[in-house]
Amino acid sequence: MSFNHKMENMKSPFKGIIKDARGRTACYKDDWVSGLCSGLRILAPTFYIFFASALPVIAFGEQLSRDTDGSLSTVETLASTAICGIIHSILGGQPLLILGVAEPTVIMYTYLYNFSKGREELGQKLFLAWAGWVCVWTALLLVLLAIFNAATIISKFTRIAGELFGMLISVLFIQEAVRGVISEFNIPKNESSKLEKYQFQWRYANGLLSVIFSLGVLFTSLKSRRARSWRYGTVWLRGFIADYGVPLMVLLWTALSYATPNEVPSGVPRRVHVPLLWDAETVYHWTVIKDMGKVPLTYIFAAFIPAVMIAGLYFFDHSVASQMAQQKEFNLKNPSSYHYDVLLLGFMTLICGLLGLPPSNGVLPSIPHAHQESCSSQESVDSKENGKEREGMHRPKGKQLGNLWKNACCVYRNGCACTRCFSK
Template sequence: MHWVLAITNSCNLLKYVTKFSCDIFGFYVAFIYLQKGIQVLTQQVGDGPFYLSIVTALLVLTVGYICGVIGTSSIFQRHIRRFIEDYGTPLTLIFFTGFVQIGKMQQISLKTLPVSKSFYPTTDRSWFVPFWNVSASDVLIAIPFAILLTILFYFDHNVSSLIAQDTEYPLRKPAGFHWDIFLLGITTGISGILGIPFPNGLIPQAPFHTKALCVTQIHSDLELDNSKKIKEENNFSHVVEQRVSNLAQGLLTLATMTQPLLAVLHLIPQGVLAGLFFVMGVKALEENGITYKILFMIRDRTLTTSSEPLLNVQRSKIWQFVSIQVFGFGATFAITQTIAAVGFPIIIFLLIPCRIWLIPKLFTDQELKFLDRPTASSFTMISVGGICGEGDGENADRVNDPVIQAYHLDLSPVNDRRSGVLMSVERNKIEYTERFDQEESKRNELPV
């Protein structure tokens, strides 16, 4: 089925997927992580293990979250901050795996990560699932579930790819959505024969991976104060686009199936894993657009900067937009708690036509300009026909800004459709504007 989707260019429908649908799905995934963490804790037997698991999970959440905060703060040297942000969470897991062995805590029997023998299925069977023994009636029964799974993978994998190629990441290499879905069909088939979990893109791991590959640039302009320098540092100059890190992750996953590493993984308490789920869920919620809009609505208006884009929209319209998103999340999350959980991909897929036909009737184009936006840049969406509403995308990445023209900037490299170059031009525009304002203020201070 994945091959049929790839051959028929079904990924062209991604031009209609905006942050509206992605935020709802990301919100749903974040709560699934939080729910999974709670479920792991409730499986602990006895008061001692239950209490220690809760404390450990909350400590992992606290330390893991602090590591992310340090990455965006001004303490330590920037390379140290980046190291803590990228590797703080796995190091936290290692630390608290040993932490529960300190003092009297080692006397408490905690449930740990269950493992099996190396390169051996968890159940008593051979490597290959005996699909040749499946009857024709069972195949017919499985077809509807296969369709639902295909819908889920189509949306989940492509949305995670879109979010991983968000407009904030200055990518230079083009996307390959059709080829990705074709390869996903191959890996899904192999996984089905082996009876292992199906591999596909995930939220929030995919965007976290892209963010970890981003390179920041510091401007050594002496006219800028330190706060401006810190703000510039958080702007990405480019992304290290390569395949080594993905290959390394796959090889490391394969290595964890060997007996030495299986023995090490078996030492990880389930309370630590619950804390990891909490960290992933909280980080996903923190970076979600729904959370951002809710925080904007409850924030003190006097502390809201005048440059906030949402100030251009009536607050009632923002609440209406957020309410629709929360309703979509609630419907998706609710169905997964029932016996009809297998049908939740349909609810997720219906978000696309809802955005195409329903939302434009409730909001004006000017309001949607601030409430919603394309997930990826025009450069990324070229392979699926461009962004809906931007024509054929031929001039989507051309810059026509009076501020840039006023300073006679050379815009010839901008027309190569590389979003990384566009980011550089935008930074140059900001620099020139700030310098111009500073020069004007100095002239005004001179005595007449």
């Protein structure tokens, strides 16, 4: 596409959005019908992608809680992921994305918190209100980028650029995992070192348990994914383990973490702190819009500066992830929807900002996981003609329904906080 052609596209507001909307309308019904007709097969990719989405969000929520002194926590990151995920799965043009709160968002919100805490006019009390104004400006910029067809530049990004970007996100996830394991050997911020569970021997035991559990989940999950190639067990059992092994391994190792002797003090191993849904620290986030009017006018306009950086980050992150989900080897039939998705991302950012939540965006394509899960049973069928396994590309069906179920699980996960399933 020539430079002049791109300039013409930018001079035609709403052109890209209208084109994307028409393309999605043509195949929208088929996506839902295919998902409903797929039966129980849709559960395997749904549960797998749910854990692939929820576990990093929980980890980044813990990091955000430490960096913002509890102003934001796992509850908010899970709520943001669930809300944005449900909206995107129902209305999104490219639902083959894993939405969530990732490291870049955590870094930006940590900066916003430190800036607010250092200003008497804002302080910790108005941190979320000022962050809400940042989200308002970010949403406005994203909407303008969508209206003026800025997503046309995505065609200039090559395959290697997308793969390098995906590698960067993966490295950030691994970095956070390693950082989390190391932190289990230390005393958490604002905790008393005189408590029994923070004595050296118990901190050391807690750290070793975190290493065992983390490596155990990783190793057994990877092994279960290859269950279809095992030489023992029935075909049905191997297929079941391959499809549902990852969630089963997470549940198994979580159960093992509770199998500790009575002599071990409470709090070893440590668990994620999740406030009750009706606690003041949690309810406040849903009414943060009331405090946005208390933010001084100067800081309202100053919020435009970080909004420019966040808008650029989200635009690039979301669009490149969408491009990665549409590689030729996935054999997708549905058209792309870059402009419309950026528009929807703007509205989701606005909703999160007004609710006092960190916004979620598409961080990684889910299609490699959904493609493998939904098609693995077909790929392992023996060909009667040559006695070899058939290999081919299949279009994953029910991607919108699967995403809806996955994010509904996030809502249920937040609801479990009422019973303090994962709390201290």
